[in-house]
Amino acid sequence: MHLLQGGRLAEGIPSPTAVAIGMFDGVHCGHQALIRRAMAIASDRGLVPLVLTLDRHPDEVLRPDRARPYLTTLPEKLALIRALGISLVVVARVTPAFLSIQARDFVMRSLRGELDARAVIVGRNFRFGQGRQGDIALLTAMQKECGFTLEAVDPITADGEPISSTLIRRVLAAGEVAHARRLLGRPYQMAGEVVSGEKIGRSLGFPTANIAYPPQKVLPALGVYVCQACVEGACYGAAVNVGRRPTFDGTRITVEAHLLGFEGDLYGKQLNLRFLDRLRTEEQFPTPEALRAQIAADVAQAHELYASLAASLETCAQSQT
Structure with a gap:
């Protein structure tokens, strides 16, 4: 595991990379599909597959009274990501300073600079940067300037509903652990x-x-x-x-x-x-x-x-x- 603090890595990593970005709480079937897509792109293009995730949800810093419980602790999440075949994981430490980074600065400093990303793979509803101002449109606009390709992965659905960590929390709150097992893939x-x-x-x-x-x-x-x-x-x-x-x-x-x-x-x-x-x-x-x-x-x-x-x-x- 490598730590990203304030948008900077403490030590160098293998590169260039294909970066899958997300909170990935639960590492559910939708997350697994996104990470496997990053691995496939990396294999096709001779890149290093990398997962960039967070050590906690931003709500823990911004709105502690509204912080949600987790499907996976950080060690559990990292173990599940590694089990998919990913050996390079970067964990961003969520602090007020990290959350104040402008979206464009994050792309330039972290994705282009620190991670040397040549491919960026995210979910269709991905948001990032101060005030969640960064989105697919910004990444699309910056990809040529920064030298990476962008792929936005559509969610996996179950019974017509997108699989999400929020859905799985709701399913568990109802005691439907057999349904949660299908959504998580385990x-x-x-x-x-x-x-x-x-x-x-x-x-x-x-x-x-x-x-x-x-x-x-x-x-x-x-x-x-x-x-x-x-x-x-x-x-x-x-x-x-x-x-x-x-x-x-x-x-x-x-x-x-x-x-x-x-x-x-x-x-x-x-x-x-x-x-x-x-x-x-x-x-x-x-x-x-x-x-x-x-x-x-x-x-x-x-x-x-x-x-x-x-x-x-x-x-x-x-x-x-």
Whole structure:
């Protein structure tokens, strides 16, 4: 990874380049198509394929109260981009100074100067520069002067709707993780350290791993899910509860995973959850015994669903943990 600060690189990079630019939160099917197009152009023209992305969304700096949660943390995003076959990634550090750069200056200083771009590949609605003043029209007007070609890639659609990070956040907020899996081209994932909890699951006969999930990540809707849980290179089916545990008057949202067929200690280990399907919404039960019976049914259903889905899943990918 190379860092772009104030429009300048800290160190040199291989060039000339074909540059794919975007926030790429989620690295969904539309992002993948754009990045693969940049790779194809680079291959055809003998250029170095490069992805230019941001370390955070500009709203975190400009409007912190409106900052949106992320589908991927920065390390997750970089790993997913590398998994596509991109070895050269430049991350722009989003600061007030970076956001104050005029669009034309960014093209001249960063794209033409620092990155030596000979091809620029962006989404059709791409905007950049101070006040989002830069757009496709500006890039088109500057391409001859700066010596690059421009390609604006149309969005990929699903059921007639353009695939976007905003759409996927909305889908996850509705608990539709199977739909999110199709839009992302892989299961939505959440990774975190297993920490000590209140051991309620253990008391009910179903021990769970309590995940300290990244607070900036999108949480699926409250409910019970079937997941693939990967730890130290091994993967298991899992019944996962995302919720407040209303039967026990809980208020804080927790993510707890019961790994199917696993025996051992998970405390302190990194657990990666890949959300496959939703079993049900979160409910409040009249007694712990009623909850225990429902958990037993959830686990049985998770076993059945995971067995039917496991054949289509990749093995636990270290690059995505």
